[in-house]
Amino acid sequence: MMFFDFVVQHWFLSLVYVLVTATTVFRFRRQVAMKTNWYRNLYYRLVVQAPSPQLEGVGKTILFVVRMPLTLLLFPIAPILWFVLGYLDAKEQKRRDEEGKQRRERERVERERKDQENARRCEARKQWFAENKPKLYYNTVNGVTAVLRSADYAEVQKQTERSRRNGFWEKDNVLLPVRDTFVFVTKQGREMIDANTGSDFVGRYKVAGYISKLDDIVEKSGAELVRAEDIFVPWVNETLVLFKQQSETMHDCVHTGSHYHLVEMQAPAELQPLS
DSSP, rough: HHHHHHEEEOOOOOOHHHHHHHHHHHHHHTTTTTSSSHHHHHHHHIITOOOSSSHHHHHHHHHHHHHHHHHHHHHHGGGHHHHHHHHHHHHHHHHHHHHHHHHHHHHHHHHHHHHHHHHHHHHHHHHHHHOOEEHHHHHHHTTTTEEEHHHHHHHHHHHHHHHHHHOOOOOOSSSSTTTTEEEEEEEHHHHHHHHHHTTTTTHHHHHOOEEHHHHHHHHHHHHHHHHHTSSOOTTTOSEEEEEEEEHHSOOOOTOOOOOHHHTTTSGGGGOOOOO
8 A cells, every 4th residue: 555655646757667568567467477377377268268259258358357456456566577687688698599500500410410411412313324334415406405314305205205105295396395495505506596586585584504514514524425306495486385485484594504403413313402
């Protein structure tokens, strides 16, 4: 009662006190009092288990009435609550620091495991390529060279045969256009693509690079470059497929015309590096 008598007699100081301590009081009520078992059980019985929306509203009103005197009772001990919250914050920060330390340790262990596994896979890939010389199948028309990896070339042959059988592809000496086609060009080939498509979009995003880049990849890897005149070369003409449809079919290979994508990825999936 002495506290409340002081509030009445010194209302200005009391107002200042309330404003200063309000954050602490409401935070304690939200983070501590309202998370106690008794309050949660009360909330569950009055709100969650309410048989109708009307009774749920009544339950929320009762909870509001309960919180009001609880809040008033917390103001006199607000300085103590401030220390309590400080202790809880320090405890929570310690828990977070410990979790962060454990997480970083797990990440370090995982990185070491991946590095060791990738080193093992790298050696295994070298052995695999020593026993399985990589091949790249290509076809060139008017300065545009379309390149397929071995597995992609074999797959498009199967797809083309099925499409011919079903009547969707009638050209006997040309395969279907396939998504994983890597396109290399000469200067003249690039200019022809831009002219045929009416913009530089295809040349920017659907071309892996100039033909010398392919030469470098073949030289570095020792891959066998095999001419396959049945490979579909895109953006040369629209006799079989419209340029728009060709562009939609081909993948964006601007960043994939590399030794890794053309050669290393020919190794089995279990030998590919972990990301």
